[in-house]
Amino acid sequence: MTAELHLALYLSDAGIHAGGWRHPAADAPGDHGLDHYRRLTEAAERAKLDLVFIADKLAVDDIYGGDFATVLEHRPNTHLDPIVLLSALSSVTERIGLAATASTTYSEPFHVARMFASIDHLSGGRAAWNAVTSVSDGEARNFNRTEHLDHGTRYERAAEFLTAVRALWDTWDDGAVLADQRAGRFADAGKVRYADHDGEWFQVRGPLTVPRPPQGRPVIVQAGASGVFQRLAAENADLVFAVAPTLERGVEFYRGFKQQVREAGRAEHEVRVLPGIMPIVGETDEHAAEIERELRSLVLPIAGLTFMSASMNHDLSRYPVDGPVPDVRDEIRGSKGRFQHVIADAVERGLTLGELGAEYAATLSFPLVAGSPVTIADELQRWREAGACDGFVLMPAYVPGGVTDFFDHVVPELQRRGLFRTEYRGRTLRDHLGVDRP
Template sequence: MHLALFLSLSGSHLAGWRHPLAEHGNPFDVSNYTRIAQAAESAKLDMVFVADKLAIDDIYGSSFEAAVKLRPAIHVEPITLLSALAMTTERIGLGATISTSYSEPYHAARMFASIDHFSRGRSAWNAVTSVNDGEARNFGRSEHFGHAERYERAAEFIDVVRLLWDTWSEDAIIADKAAARYADASGVHYADYEGKWFKVKGPLGAVRPPQGHPVLIQAGVSGAFQALAAENAEVIFPVQSTLAKAQTFYADFKAQVAAAGRSPDAVKVLPGVVPIIADSDDEARELEAELDALIVPETGLSFMSGSMNYDLSVHPIDDPVPDIRDRIRGSKGRFEVVLKNAMEQGLTLGDLGRSYAKGLAFAKFVGSPSTVADMMEEWIGARGADGFVVMPPYMPGGAERFLQGVVPELQRRGLFRSEYSGRTLRDHLELAHPDNRFEAARRLRIG
């Protein structure tokens, strides 16, 4: 299986930072991230992954108060962090989020090309469309793009970034002092791209990355997401709460990949999972109960409001969950399911806030290292996943319990590598090196 570690200092249980086992690390002390990334590398994980959001949530109550009061809400700029981690790790992949709504393709192409060179071929980019009006207001817009138009923009963004990476052939630099030829100009090309959203001349001011293209990650579950990811993604990060749902999604999505003319193995499906681990199953359940007892309902509701781009504070917290599925303007596929399940269970809004805070609607694997390994093995064997994005509930101990307990058990069972067999992230994920479209066109002309 493939394993990525969700790299944060607070954990994925929204009250995890409050637990006595949690350590509150300075988010701007890079050594805190380095220690975790190096531990993940020692365990031979495929990659670490850094999420991002371009605003502090201020949708709930039209204020950032709940976000900054109830949970760590700071998002360190992830590409800067990857640059530091590229210097302090050697083999593990390094993934980071970038917004296709509030970035430009040229910037993205240059930054991730640089990270790929610095890391010698270990970078990945998580292309997201962003979710809320708070982010829009930081970039000159009063509200976020509509669902359809932001995915249309994302498709074009991805195409332009990849085109820019191809504007240099991998052997274009000659550095022949005697002949006064630094680069072979025939291996450098204009992009000459003009579409609905972007107009980019090129060529890129960076040589083609060692991986050809850094690995493309996409996160989501909606129909629009799946259509885009089936055409483009190499790793997807979906929300799946049960094995049955994961199996259905896996089969349907892999069929879409095949229908797009790609091998189903060209995209690795890595759902997020929150592992709550202790020495025994009973102790793990006790730890889960301790974490859940620390939840303040507004913590989950403020997080949900930011993700849905809908202010849940307008509804009384003790009333039944309202059917607002047609009013979600942010992350649709994920929260349509969350709301549907909550209404079917007869939850109040406060109940929903507590429930969501427990694990952000991801599956939770609770138990001893052996029990958690059993669950992971079951999901892989039942074709519910190709691996997992591991999202520890608290940090750094939650990550350490997984890396030091579950990973050795997976290795003992022959389910996970004991050593890296390649140097690049594409090697780890068993992904092909992408062709250069300009070189392919040249070969076609010659042929």
């Protein structure tokens, strides 16, 4: 029997498909009251998902044309602070896991360690940290720099950052707090220690001001594709958010990465691999195809090019929109691992830059799975059985409809097949994921 899937919901104000925010049934984007996020998260919890996931950018995209104007006119591009949003959601949910992004490039280990430890305490063991490196010059310019760190350097910093954070989480043993009111003894100081992290990037003494988190350590998520990324994640991550445009590429990544997990001295099941997918659920396959056509008709090609420019950290406004996709693989200074493939593939297929923009804008190169609930469940099962994943990050094309349809119709189908839980069995995110408490 196929093992159960793990499912995460990618939370956003506007949906992932660049036409999604314009869908007639979509919530208005850029309204950052709690209600929208709360309804989505409650729906995910009713569907018994493992976790919700909040991505981030530390700047309004302004690489395309060297300014934010084209971006902001053409697509939603605002981001609440993910830790604030996650914390707000922690107190209106009870069981679902909660993951937020914090950059290792522009934060301090003490803050990050304490914030996620705090969410873990307040939520009773449901916190996860998506540890990323930041990729664009726009972000650098918000943090006292003119250019972002190069790929190798920012991964070196990330590795040390992760080491320091884990050391801080380990500064309090379980049971260190006594709170003995009668004897007047607050803690057993022998169960608390300095972290004494003394590295190249950071010197952090500790101890943390927060006792050991309920999960021991909050879950560590990492997202990426490059070789350097894979080595770091194999050593540190509990969950990997993967980008696999096709099943074949998914299988290839999964095999290679799990091999590295073993080489890092860990058991395979200790790191769950969840590729992102964009489900489009219809009553029938034809109905789903109709929704997809409708969404595609709402895409503004320029929106895709602004998004790609920011992620690649390379200004695509220099090339004519109607001309062929230029082979700029050597000029990518942002997300290398991912855009090497995107550009090579587009050049090979002879797309124009505008066509690539529209295509990328639709799915951000995540696989789009459109069809009836049975068709979608078949496809997810096929990925699982082919050894391409331990589950999926659901990236809704539009919200809330693009995800509530999945919860209402695909989740029950997966449950019927024994591919997804019908009730939470544990209290913590580690319980849901089946990864051990350190």
